[in-house]
Amino acid sequence: MSDAFTVYIRNGERVLLMQRADGVADFPGAWDGIYGIGDTEDLDAVVARVTEVTGIGADNLQYVRAGGARGLAYENRLNEVTPILFVSSVEEVDARGLYKGYEWIDPGRIQEREYSTPQLRDMYGDVASYLYILKTSIGQEQNVAREVRARLSGSGSLKEIQDEIFGVLSPHFMRGYIFVEASA
The missing domain is CATH 3.90.79.10 (Nucleoside Triphosphate Pyrophosphohydrolase)
Structure with missing residues (x-):
């Protein structure tokens, strides 16, 4: 110690x-x-x-x-x-x-x-947290990121892990992918 x-x-x-x-x-x-x-x-x-x-x-x-x-x-x-x-x-x-x-x-x-x-x-x-990479269809990155955020908020299906998620990112230079930053 x-x-x-x-x-x-x-x-x-x-x-x-x-x-x-x-x-x-x-x-x-x-x-x-x-x-x-x-x-x-x-x-x-x-x-x-x-x-x-x-x-x-x-x-x-x-x-x-x-x-x-x-x-x-x-x-x-x-x-x-x-x-x-x-x-x-x-x-x-x-x-x-x-x-x-x-x-x-x-x-x-x-x-x-x-x-x-x-x-x-x-x-x-x-x-630090971990970065999870999610593959999406090219051109659907923003839609998938919005859907993940919606499920994390309110009464969405991912509400129970809301406190474990730090960010949902969809960088414009990585077409077809979004990133979810979360605790271990």
């Missing part, structure tokens, strides 16, 4: 990244999840840390899963850090404490951050 964690928060199809303050000892100005020290299995303490640095209240955070601990190099020491995923419907963040800024981004763009904490993208991948 590790004694540190990095929390990732999903909101719809985006993930929250926090920018560390310039005056912090480790990785000043780097992009990060929400870093904390403590028992990773004590979710109340983890949520308290998230609220402390983001202003997002416990009632707006839903635990999804935790990944395995990774050894990350911080200066001249190795820290065991556990990635943890939460979902929130709140977009407003008040960056404070260790952080000076934040941004909600497409998870596929995490690796584009030039300066970030070690293995930021890989740790998110340990707790």
Whole structure:
């Protein structure tokens, strides 16, 4: 068990990244999840840390899963850090404490951050959702995507798994396919 964690928060199809303050000892100005020290299995303490640095209240955070601990190099020491995923419907963040800024981004763009904490993208991948590819008839992508969304909402036949689906995507450059992003 590790004694540190990095929390990732999903909101719809985006993930929250926090920018560390310039005056912090480790990785000043780097992009990060929400870093904390403590028992990773004590979710109340983890949520308290998230609220402390983001202003997002416990009632707006839903635990999804935790990944395995990774050894990350911080200066001249190795820290065991556990990635943890939460979902929130709140977009407003008040960056404070260790952080000076934040941004909600497409998870596929995490690796584009030039300066970030070690293995930021890989740790998110340990707790991220899965992408399911559905083959459709060419030209029917939008119709099938709308049908899946309709079945997920209201009293549709997929309503029971609504909380497990993060997004239904139909990229214009992939004719004949739609993508469903869901938890494991």
